[in-house]
Amino acid sequence: MTANTIQIDAPDGSRFSAYRALPEAGNGPAVIVLQEIFGVNRHIREVCDFYAEEGYIAIAPDLFHQFKPGIELGYEPEDFEQAFGYFQNLDIDRTMADIGATVAAARAMDEVVAEPKRGDVGVVGFCLGGKLAYLAAAQCDVDCAVGYYGVGIDESLDLADAIDCPMALHFGGLDKFSPPETIEKIRSVFAGNPDVQVFVYDNADHAFNRWGNDHYNPGAARLAHTRTLAVLRGALGPRYDLAAIADHHFELEFAARDVDATMTTMVAEPYVNHVPTMTGGTGHDYLKRFYKHHFIPKNPADLQMKPISRTVGVDRMVDEFVLCFTHDCEIDWLLPGIEPTGKYVEIPFVAIVTFRGNKLYNEHIYWDQASLLVQIGKLDPTGLPVAGVETAQKLLDKNQPSNDLMRNWATSADLD
Incomplete structure (x- = not known):
């Protein structure tokens, strides 16, 4: 696995950086990794490395560059306060345009190779990125999408009919940001769509997939990853014997x-x-x-x-x-x-x-x-x-x- 930082041209004429991890093979389908509210920090880079081990070209765009380039926060109280400030002031339309530019940039890379009868670019997002993955499924022409504990998806359910790619949404049963009534609302909207799956992990809280975090739940994280891979492998490959x-x-x-x-x-x-x-x-x-x-x-x-x-x-x-x-x-x-x-x-x-x-x-x-x-x-x-x-x-x-x-x-x- 190798990694580097690349530059992507945004639709508004600006440029932003993205962390890119390549699999051992050097090529394969791409997974756009959408950040939490803490920026493209060490954890998000490790997530990219993790997906590169799975055979994907993993790309994490700096979605907070609209504030300043390279925002990278930890998990101390002052970091949370700063992160929520960025979250509350995020220009979602600009952010979605940046994600669309990242998808287009991935498809233009020589290293991004689609298997026969498979797509070439999917998205996986966490927290803020979980909602952005949902929006990307509706707006960014991706081949599949996975959202982990996305906050605010229920506010954009009017876009449900625009989603025509496989999608999985993971929620913790103890997550106060996505209480049971919110999850049920989401589930009911997609009840007739067999390509959309909503999973709830009863004993898991928000951020259950963030290793090193107090809320990390290894059992839920492992099961969610297997289910995520099922979506990615089905839509993108790579297929292994x-x-x-x-x-x-x-x-x-x-x-x-x-x-x-x-x-x-x-x-x-x-x-x-x-x-x-x-x-x-x-x-x-x-x-x-x-x-x-x-x-x-x-x-x-x-x-x-x-x-x-x-x-x-x-x-x-x-x-x-x-x-x-x-x-x-x-x-x-x-x-x-x-x-x-x-x-x-x-x-x-x-x-x-x-x-x-x-x-x-x-x-x-x-x-x-x-x-x-x-x-x-x-x-x-x-x-x-x-x-x-x-x-x-x-x-x-x-x-x-x-x-x-x-x-x-x-x-x-x-x-x-």
């Missing part, structure tokens, strides 16, 4: 056992968490150390995966499988501190792999640790609601017995 990308990663891990090549399939700062044992790592260097010394060379010789199901979404893949192996070595990541027992094991596994663009971002791996410990003789299942290899056998064959661990199962036989 996530299953093939993951399979290549797994091939390098388990067959080639090549640490350096494995790391090239991941983003610059990935993370992996094997949930039952909390093994893995966050960040390139930490994760590479884990892969090099404790994961890739620490797998049994006969390790294999029997697939059960695979679900591929817009930015993640869920693999369900049975992991089979002979416990012929100490497996640091799976059975840390346990000497080889020589036992053959079959255990249910679920791997949730998240992607950014065409690279892996993180993996959450789950398995039945109790079943594993039973099978290697380290846990006595007597009197406990756990099973051994039967858990894998049931997953592979639905006709295997159910409810054997329920001592009260027999009591319901004649109740129906």
Whole structure:
């Protein structure tokens, strides 16, 4: 990912700057990132970098240049006071003209490339930018729009009929700037338009996507981003074969056992968490150390995966499988501190792999640790609601017995 500052010609004859982040490929569709009331500050630049990782040319125009160039505020009380002053005095017509000029400038860039049967420019905005994204959908000839907690959209619902591109609007259920009655008003206007989606995150407040902020809600932010990507990928692309990308990663891990090549399939700062044992790592260097010394060379010789199901979404893949192996070595990541027992094991596994663009971002791996410990003789299942290899056998064959661990199962036989 590379970034620079570009200049854009405004319709009124002025010029303004915009932060531009390019994806690793150097080209792709464009996403115009519309600022909060704090200007194109560090957070907005990081948002652009984030979308560049997803494969987009991300451009954040300086929409406050009508006051003075380069306004960049933080989040202290005095910053909020100054930001609200700019917000209250913003010339919306001039701002929309600047957004339109940014869209036109993006379309004129050699780096902005549309996929077949896809558009080339979308907008994503936050807070003030959330409303501006809505207005851009109606006025700026964009191919899609996404607004996060846009304040004042309900004041411009007369433009709803002018919106003919896919759009998603995200709101926090605790957001006092967009109370439930406001959200319902917006939702009702678009009730007959399947291309417009309104999402509410019950436990999230305003600015729930601004990482580092007191109101940041990681669960809501992750879900909103997945839904945002669904809009962007559908309207703009780029389209990635996530299953093939993951399979290549797994091939390098388990067959080639090549640490350096494995790391090239991941983003610059990935993370992996094997949930039952909390093994893995966050960040390139930490994760590479884990892969090099404790994961890739620490797998049994006969390790294999029997697939059960695979679900591929817009930015993640869920693999369900049975992991089979002979416990012929100490497996640091799976059975840390346990000497080889020589036992053959079959255990249910679920791997949730998240992607950014065409690279892996993180993996959450789950398995039945109790079943594993039973099978290697380290846990006595007597009197406990756990099973051994039967858990894998049931997953592979639905006709295997159910409810054997329920001592009260027999009591319901004649109740129906």
